[in-house]
Amino acid sequence: MPETGTTDDLHPTVFVLFGATGDLARRMVLPAFFQLAQHGLLPEDWRLIGSGRGERTDEWFVDHVRESLETFGPSPDEGPWEEFRDRLRFAGGGFTAEDPGELLDAVTTARKELGEDVQLVHYLSLPPKAFTGYTRALGAHGLAEGARVVYEKPFGASPEGFRELDDLVHSVMDEGQVFRIDHFLGKEGTQDLHVARFANGLFEHIWSREHVAQVQIDVPEDLDVADRADFYDATGATLDMLVTHLFQVAAEVAMEPPVSFSADDILHARESVLSHFRPLAPEDVVLGQYEGYRDLDDVPDDSQTDTFVAARLYIDSGRWRGVPFLLRTGKRMADKQQRVSLVLHRPKGPVHDVPANGNVISLSLAGAGALDVDIMAKRPGPDLAMAPARVSLDLSQVPGGEPLAPYVSLIHDVLVGDRSLFTTSKGLAETWRALQPVLDHRPEVHPYTPGSWGPAAANALTGEHGWLLGQTED
Ligand code: BG6
Numbered sequence: 001m002p003e004t005g006t007t008d009d010l011h012p013t014v015f016v017l018f019g020a021t022g023d024l025a026r027r028m029v030l031p032a033f034f035q036l037a038q039h040g041l042l043p044e045d046w047r048l049i050g051s052g053r054g055e056r057t058d059e060w061f062v063d064h065v066r067e068s069l070e071t072f073g074p075s076p077d078e079g080p081w082e083e084f085r086d087r088l089r090f091a092g093g094g095f096t097a098e099d100p101g102e103l104l105d106a107v108t109t110a111r112k113e114l115g116e117d118v119q120l121v122h123y124l125s126l127p128p129k130a131f132t133g134y135t136r137a138l139g140a141h142g143l144a145e146g147a148r149v150v151y152e153k154p155f156g157a158s159p160e161g162f163r164e165l166d167d168l169v170h171s172v173m174d175e176g177q178v179f180r181i182d183h184f185l186g187k188e189g190t191q192d193l194h195v196a197r198f199a200n201g202l203f204e205h206i207w208s209r210e211h212v213a214q215v216q217i218d219v220p221e222d223l224d225v226a227d228r229a230d231f232y233d234a235t236g237a238t239l240d241m242l243v244t245h246l247f248q249v250a251a252e253v254a255m256e257p258p259v260s261f262s263a264d265d266i267l268h269a270r271e272s273v274l275s276h277f278r279p280l281a282p283e284d285v286v287l288g289q290y291e292g293y294r295d296l297d298d299v300p301d302d303s304q305t306d307t308f309v310a311a312r313l314y315i316d317s318g319r320w321r322g323v324p325f326l327l328r329t330g331k332r333m334a335d336k337q338q339r340v341s342l343v344l345h346r347p348k349g350p351v352h353d354v355p356a357n358g359n360v361i362s363l364s365l366a367g368a369g370a371l372d373v374d375i376m377a378k379r380p381g382p383d384l385a386m387a388p389a390r391v392s393l394d395l396s397q398v399p400g401g402e403p404l405a406p407y408v409s410l411i412h413d414v415l416v417g418d419r420s421l422f423t424t425s426k427g428l429a430e431t432w433r434a435l436q437p438v439l440d441h442r443p444e445v446h447p448y449t450p451g452s453w454g455p456a457a458a459n460a461l462t463g464e465h466g467w468l469l470g471q472t473e474d
Contacts, residue, residue, distance in 0.1 A: 006416060007040070007041050007043075007412070007415075007416065010042075010043035010044070010119075010415055010416065011043060011117050011118060011119040012043055012044070012045040012046060012114035012115060012117065012118050012119070013042075013043045013046045013047075013114075013118065013119045013120075013121055013415060014046070014047050014049065014107060014110045014111060014114065014118055014119070014120050014121070015033075015046060015047065015048045015049070015121045015123065016049045016051055016091075016103070016107065016120070016121070016122045016123065016143075017029060017030075017048060017049065017050050017051065017123050017125060018051045018095065018122065018123065018124050018125060018126055018134055019051075019052070019124065019125040019126040019127075019130075020050025020051055020052050020061070020064075020090070020125070021050065021052045021054070021056075021064060022125060022126070024125045024152065025050075025068070025125045026068040026071070026072060027068075027072050028125075028407045029123060029125050029407065029411070030065050030068045030069065030072075031068065031069060031072050031073060031074065031407075032405065032407035032408045032411050033048065033411065034065075034069055034074060034076070034084060035074060035404070035405065035408045036408055036411060036412060036415075037080055037083075037084050038074065038078065038079070038080065039402065039404070039408070041408075041412050041415075042415070043119075043415065045087075045114055046087055046114075047087050047088075047089055047110040047113065047114065048087060048088050048089070049089045049090070049091050049103070049106045049107065049110060050064075050065075050088070050089070050090045050091070051090075051091050051092075051095055051101070051103055052090070052091075052092060052094075053092070053093070053094040054092050055092045055093060056090050056092045057090065058088065058089050058090050060090065061088055061089070061090035062085050062088050065085075065088055066081075066085070089106055089109075089110065090106075091103040091105070091106035091107075095134065095137050096133060096137050097133070097136045097137045097139075097140040097141075098140075100137070100141045103141075103143075104141055104143075107120070107143065119147075119148070119415075120143070120146065120147040120148070121147065121148045121149075121150065121414055121415065122138060122143065122144075122147055122148070122149045122150065123150040123411075123414075124149070124150060124151050124152060125152060126152065127231075128152070128154055128155070128156070128157055128161075131151060131155070131165055132164075132165060132168060135149075135165075135168055135169055135172055136168065136172070138172060138173075139171070139172035139173075144172045144173045144177070146177075147173070147177060148177055148178075148179055148414055148417065149169075149173060149177055149178055149179065150179045150180075150181060150411075150414055151169075151178065151179070151180045151181065152181055153180070153181055153182055153183075153244055154235075154239065154240075154244060155180045155423070155428060156428070156432075157234075157235065157239060158439075159432040159433075159435075159436060159439070162428060162429070162432055163429075166425050166428070166429075169425075170425070175424065175425055176419070178422075178425070179410075179413075179414050179419060179422045180422050180423045180424075180428070181410055181422065182244055182245060182248045182422070182423050183245075183406040183407060183410065184244075184245035184246075184248055184249055184365065184406070185248055185249075185252070185406075185410075185421040185422070185423075186406030186407065186409045186410040186413075186421055187338075187365045187366075187369060187406050188367075188368050188369040188395055188403050188404065188406075188409075189338070189340075189363050189364055189365035189366070189368075189369025189370065189395065190249060190252055190363075190365055190369075191409075191421070192363060192369055192371060192395055193252050193253060193340070193363060194252075194261070194266065196363070196371055198257060198258075198261075203361065204257075206344065206361075207319075207342075208319045208320070209319060209320055209321060209322060209323045210345075211344055211345060212323055212342050212343065212344060212345070213323070213343050213344060213345045213346075213465070214323060214324045214325070214326060214343045214462070214463070214465060215250070215253055215254075215323065215324070215325045215326065215340070215341065215342055215343070216326045216328070216339070216340070216341040216343065216462070216467065216468055216469075217246050217249050217250055217253070217325065217326070217327045217328075217339075217340050217341075218326075218327075218328045218329075218337065218338075218339050218340075218341070218467065218468070218469050219241065219245070219246065219328070219329040219337070219338045219339075219365075220328070220329065220330060220333035220334065220335050220336065220337055220453070220454075220469060220470075221329065221330065221331050221332075221333060221336050222332065222333060222334070222335060222336045222451075223331060223332075223336070224290075224293075224296075224331055224332050224450075225293075225296070225307070225331055226296050226297075229296045229297060229298040229299050230298040232305070232307075233298065233299050233300070233303055233305045234305075235305075236305040236306040236307070236309075237287075237306045237307055237308055237309040237329055237330060237331070238285075238287070238306055238309045238435070238438065241309070241329045242309050242311060242327060242329065242435070243431050243432065243434075243435045244431075245329075246311075246327040246329060247274070247277070247313075247327075247431045247434070248270075248423065248431075249340060249365070250277075250313060250315070250325050250327065251270045251271070251273050251274050251277075251427075252270055253325075253340060253342070254273045254276075254315045254317065254319070254320055254325070255269040255270045255272070255273045256269055256272065256273065256317070256319065257269065262420075263418040263419055263420035264419075264420070266420040267419055267420045267422070267424065270420075270427070271423075271424050271426060271427040271430075273315065273317060274427045274430035274431060274434075275430050276315050276316050276317040276320075277313060277314075277315055277316075277430060277431070277433075277434035278313070278314040278315065278316050278434070279433065279434050279435075279436060279437045280311055280312075280313060280434055280435060280437055280438050281437060282437055282438050282441040282442070282443050283443075284311060284312040284313070284461065285309065285310070285311045285312075285438050285443050286308075286309070286310045286311075286443065286446065286454075286455060286457045286458040286461065287306040287308065287309055287442075287443050287444070287445045287446065288306065288307065288308030288309070288310075288330060288445065288446045288447070288448045288454045288455040288457075288458070289303070289304070289305065289306060289307050289308065289445050289446075289447055289448070290307050290308070290330070290331060290332040290447075290448055290449070290450045291447050291448065291449060291450060292332075292450060293305070293307055293332075304445050305445075306445055307330055307331045307332065308328075308329070308330030308331070308333070308448060308454045308455065308458075309327075309328070309329060309330065310326070310327065310328040310330075310454065310458035310461055311326075311327045311328075311438075311461070312324045312325070312326055312327075312461045312462075313325040313326075313327060313434070324461075324462075324463070326461055326462055326467070328454070328458065328467065330448075330454050332450040332451065333451070333452065333453060333454060334451055334452055334453050334470055335469065335470065336366075337364070337366065337469055338364060338365035338366045339362055339363070339364050339365070339468075339469060340362060340363045340365065341360050341361070341362035341468050342360065342361045342362070343356065343359070343360050343465055343468070344359040344360065344361070345359075346358075346359065347359070351376070351386070353386075354376055355388060356464070356465040356466060356468065357374055357388050357468055358374065358375070358376045358388045359374065359375065359376065360372075360373070360374040360468065361373055361374075362374065362468075367396075367403075368394065368395050368396035368401075368403035369395040369396075369403070370392055370393060370394050370395060371392070371393045371395065372390050372391065372392045372393070373390070373391045374388055374389070374390050375388070375389060375390075375391065376388055376389075377389040409421075410422075448472065449472075452472045453467065453469075453470045453471045453472040454471075454472060455472065456471070456472045456473065456474045458471070458472075459471050459472070459474065
C-alpha cells in the first residue's frame with residue numbers, strides 16, 4: 001500500500017494520461033491538472049505524457065492542451081503556462097499488450113530526466129470498455145509495477161463486467177495501487193460531511209435513527225443528454241448515478257465514526273457500511289423517462305432507458321435500521337441541485353405542527369458546498385407564530401478556504417497516495433449486490449414531463465415528508 005504524504009514530500013512524478021485527446025481529458029483532467037499547478041499542488045518536477053493513437057508531436061499536444069484550457073478554463077494566460085507547457089509530452093501510436101507504441105520510450109526518457117525515485121501515475125481517461133485492454137497492456141509492458149493507476153467511472157457496467165475487470169486488475173496490480181474515481185466523493189460538500197459531523201458536538205450525537213426520520217440524497221438535473229445520447233442510452237440513470245454517486249454519498253452519510261481521520265480509517269469506515277446496504281426491493285424503486293427523450297438522435301424509438309430514478313434504500317446497521325434513505329436523480333427535471341438532507345424527528349413536547357422542512361440538517365454538494373440548518377423560529381411580531389427559517393454556511397467563506405473542484409482534489413489525492421475518497425473493489429461488490437434485485441426485476445419506466453420533478457409515482461417513497469426539493473403532484 002503506498003504511503004499517504006502531503007504536497008511537500010511529493011516525489012518527482014511521471015503522469016501518463018491515456019485518452020489524452022478525448023473529451024473527458026479536455027473537459028476535466030487537463031484543466032484539473034493546470035489548476036493543480038496554479039495552486040502549487042504538483043511535485044517540484046513532473047512530466048505529463050499524453051498517450052493516444054495518432055502520430056503526433058509534443059508541440060501538437062502542447063497546442064491541444066492550450067486549446068482545451070482556453071475552451072474549458074482556467075485560461076492558460078492566468079499562468080503558470082510557460083513552465084506547465086515545458087513538461088508536456090506526447091506518445092503516439094496507441095498502446096496495446098502487443099504494441100506499446102511510443103509510450104515505453106517516452107516513459108524511459110521522462111524517468112531519466114527526473115532522476116531516481118520517480119512516482120509513476122497512469123490515468124485511464126477512457127471509455128469503460130477500453131479499461132480491459134489498457135490494463136492488460138500495463139501488465140504486459142511492466143508499467144504497472146509500483147505505479148498508481150486511476151480508473152474513471154464506471155468501473156464495470158454490470159455485476160459481471162465489474163467482476164471480470166476487477167479480477168483482471170488484481171492480476172496486474174495490488175488493490176492499494178488502484179484509484180477508482182467517483183467524483184461525488186471529491187466534492188467539497190461531501191468531504192464536509194466528515195467534518196460537520198465528527199468535529200461538532202451539535203451534530204454527531206443526533207446522527208442516528210433516534211433523531212433522524214429519513215435521509216434524502218437528491219440530485220435533480222435540468223440538463224438533457226443530447227450530446228452523449230449514445231453512451232447514455234446504454235447506461236441510464238440507475239447505472240450512471242444511483243449505483244455510483246448516490247450510493248457512495250449514502251455511505252458517506254451512514255458510516256460509523258472512523259477510528260481516526262487517517263485516509264485508511266476514513267476509507268474503511270465508508271466501505272464497511274456498504275456491506276449493510278439492504279438489497280433494494282424493486283417496489284422501492286421508481287424509474288422514469290422524460291417525454292421527448294426518444295426523439296433524440298442516437299436514441300431508439302422504443303428505448304426503455306431510465307432518465308430518472310428514485311429509490312428507498314435501507315441500511316441495516318444498528319445506527320440506521322428502519323431509516324429510509326431516499327435517493328433521487330434525473331435529467332430534464334425542474335431544477336439542478338445536489339443536496340443531502342437529514343430530516344429530524346419532530347420534537348416531542350408541546351409543539352405539534354412542525355412542517356417537514358422545519359427541522360433539517362442539509363449539505364449542498366454543488367460548487368464549493370454549503371451547510372444549511374433549517375429550524376423553526378419565532379416569526380417576529382406580536383403573536384407566538386412560527387416559521388421555518390434557514391441558517392446557511394457557504395463553505396467558500398470559511399476563513400482561509402480555497403475550494404478545489406472535485407477532479408483537482410482527487411488528482412491531488414492520487415499524487416499524495418491518499419485513497420480515502422476512492423472506491424474499493426470490496427465496496428463496489430457490495431453496491432452491485434444491493435442493486436441486483438432491481439437488475440433482476442426491472443421496474444416499469446414511467447413517462448414524465450420535461451421540466452417537472454419526475455413521475456408522481458416517486459412521491460409515495462417518501463411517506464408523509466414528501467421530497468423536500470419539490471415533487472410532481474399526483
Ligand atoms: C457524471 C454523470 O458522472 O456526473 C452525469 O455521468 C452527471 O450524467 C454528472 O450529469 C454530474 O456531475 P456534476 O459535475 O454536475 O456534479
